[in-house]
Amino acid sequence: MTGMERVLCALRGEPADRRAFTLALSLYGSRLSGCPTREYYSEPVRYLEGQREVVRLMDPDIVFTPFALPFEALAYGGEGIWLDKFPPNVRKPPFREHDDVKPLGDDLLRSSGVAYLIESTRLLAEEFGPDKPVCAVATAPVDLPAMLLGIETWLEILLFDPERAARLMDLATDHFLRLTGALFSAGAAFVAIPVMFANLRIVTPALLEKTILSALARAFGQARGPLVYHHGGNRIVDHLGLCSGLPGVAGFLFDPRDNLARAREVLGQGRLMLGNVNGPGLARMQPDDAFASVSAILADRAGDRNFVLASAHADIPFDTNPDTLLAVRRAVVDAGAVA
């Protein structure tokens, strides 16, 4: 079976020759191809070359476009940070004052970083699209203001200035729809959305239920393709029931601390679940430990056809031992078919 077929089996709840799996090896491609990170994150062709090496090493069932959300903030201005062995970042939020934030319209798609994301998606889809779904990554509309203004300012506005919060979320929704629309047009099979601010570790229950979820529903409902709800760095099972009905969400990617059995109870049969290997944690794991850890997840989900083994949190770190990654793949293969 191809990766595409395995992922479709997981979506439909059908048997497969083995468990579909993927790791967020966006950054790791630069290590495998020996391309300096600045060039890797500037030239879509270099990114494609890196992902070819990822496929050669791991043959994952899903390939990732650049996991580089800061490019979305940099489209509005500000200064990027370029470091060896890390994806680009934003030195500081581009705006100090909320009233300075203005919508970019289609200039968003013409900014160099976002144009790079879209072109990388197009190249990946052209090369791998028929056999492997291409997963793009985009910022949640409820999180974009935090990238533009800083977490503190966005939290303050959310808590104490609902009208201004609504205006900023309108801007962020427009941004989200333009970007995800362009990524789907470029060939992304789905877009993963890390969601920080729809989480009870971050906001109050009242904010989540009255403000955040309605904004997400409005944005997700207009997306032009399927979305994967990414846990965003925190556990999500305890409020999963509130998020499970969001429109446009094809699957949920869980935090390593989330209990997948409990998640299945909340979601019910038939919904796609992904998880929950600790991606950054692999950098500190020996191959045998990674094998055991992944095998335990697979054993827990053995009877669950609607499950894809995937890494959670951010990108797999640059310094991760390739043998540790191969141990993940070996655990998947050893677990055998999905009956």
Add this chain to the structure above:
Amino acid sequence: MTTMGRRQLRCQELRNVFKSESTHSYDCGGTGMTDEMVTSLEAGRETLYALMLEADREKALAMLLDHADEHGFQSAVSDLLEPVLERAGEAWLLENLSLAQGYVAGKIAEDLLVAAAEKGGDLLLDAKGPVVLGNVEDDYHSLGRKMVAVFLRAAGWKVIDLGNDVAPSQFVDAAVEHGARVIGASAMMLTTAENIRHLRDEIDARKLGGRVRLAVGGAVFKLRPDLMQEVGGDGTASSAIQAPELFERLWAQSIEAEGT
């Protein structure tokens, strides 16, 4: 009218509402409290905690000011605010408190400290320390640092806050100038947390490693518990609310190190 003035006016209205809605009286004495007073204080803490969870900053401040009017700011801090912050810290450890609720707790404490400073009175500000705080070089994520500063001040510490993007030499210069025994360095991401190593080197190069203790914190330290030691920190806290306890411990270590 200033923002603070407007807030206090709204607070006065809220205090009136709160008084009429409340079934508790907040009478309490610093000494010789009756059972009724103790019960009243406990009920007051419950109410304050609930207001904090609901992010009702203005009502919470109104309640604290109401208490301070009758019993003084020191009692408002020690009898109401501090026990509530302690409870919030426990809830944070159990992951039963959100960042927003912790932020509101900080804002409530900050509002009370501003009011106490403006009105004067019995609250012991800057009774401990000083300590130096800042975000490390290249780090501009100020939320955690500001919350730590507020909780430290509420606990009576004098805080020298150097702001964002602070070079190692600036940290150490400030510690030497002000006689601080603890430096608190904040970093949100792994990339910037790595810069704490340079601060450690600077402290050691000036042979201040015994006297000046290094507290480190930020979101990444929660995700990677080993990082505190990797970058050369002497201690960390799992949230801003727990910072006063950490600084007390590091301060004591500094004194002990100098005595040996």
